[in-house]
Amino acid sequence: xxxxxxxxxxxxxxxxxxxxxxxxxxxxxxxxxxxxxxxxxxxxxxxxxxxxxxxxxxxxxxxxxxxxxxxxxxxxxxxxxxxxxxxxxxxxxxxxxxxxxxxxxxxxxxxxxxxxxxxxxxxxxxxxxxxxxxxxxxxxxxxxxxxxxxxxxxxxxxxxxxxxxxxxxxxxxxxxxxxxxxxxxxxxxxxxxxxxxxxxxxxxxx
Ligand SMILES: O=P(O)(O)OC[C@H]1O[C@](O)(CO)[C@@H](O)[C@@H]1O
Ligand SMILES: [Fe+2]
Numbered sequence: 001x002x003x004x005x006x007x008x009x010x011x012x013x014x015x016x017x018x019x020x021x022x023x024x025x026x027x028x029x030x031x032x033x034x035x036x037x038x039x040x041x042x043x044x045x046x047x048x049x050x051x052x053x054x055x056x057x058x059x060x061x062x063x064x065x066x067x068x069x070x071x072x073x074x075x076x077x078x079x080x081x082x083x084x085x086x087x088x089x090x091x092x093x094x095x096x097x098x099x100x101x102x103x104x105x106x107x108x109x110x111x112x113x114x115x116x117x118x119x120x121x122x123x124x125x126x127x128x129x130x131x132x133x134x135x136x137x138x139x140x141x142x143x144x145x146x147x148x149x150x151x152x153x154x155x156x157x158x159x160x161x162x163x164x165x166x167x168x169x170x171x172x173x174x175x176x177x178x179x180x181x182x183x184x185x186x187x188x189x190x191x192x193x194x195x196x197x198x199x200x201x202x203x204x205x206x
Contacts, residue, residue, distance in 0.1 A: 016105075030046060
């Protein structure tokens with residue numbers, strides 16, 4: 001790996017972005033088709049939000065080299081599709097043994113994690129809390145608050161993202177929904193299909 005120059009990027013919590021970021025990607029509700037359980041609620045929210053950015057990622061990626069690091073900020077608006085809170089698409093790292101860390105800057109969120117074998121974990125993230133996403137865990141952020149969720153993250157530059165792992169299983173095993181008291185609860189995703197032992201083993205070998 002070549003020598004690189006040090007850098008500084010500032011986290012703009014108000015804007016929910018990394019000033020000086022080299023990349024930005026945005027997701028609207030139209031980009032999130034098929035992720036929510038309630039199809040008619042999805043259509044209604046899609047019509048209401050139009051091109052509104054549901055979540056946005058700004059990051060600084062010096063390279064994709066092994067040993068290098070990507071740093072950035074995720075911003076997600078609050079809301080629900082039916083009783084299900086707004087979420088990111090979610091993924092496992094294509095190099096599955098790569099970890100990630102998320103640091104809460106503003107708002108209240110949840111990291112929903114699923115092991116390849118289908119175990120579920122939920123980690124609440126508020127301001128000044130640091131969430132460790134270990135290697136091999138599928139991860140998705142969920143905004144369970146009433147304000148924008150802003151989180152800083154860092155992960156190895158050669159991680160990559162595999163989105164198919166969730167799509168092929170019919171989604172993640174749990175859905176995060178309103179508990180009727182202003183909070184959240186995890187409920188079973190009726191469409192979920194467990195991965196075969198062979199597939200789990202091959203993911204763990206990545
Ligand atoms: O890639 P997704 O699932 O759309 O979610 C975005 C989040 O995941 C990351 O890609 C990191 O793995 C971040 O850029 C961001 O926080
Ligand atoms: Fe990730």
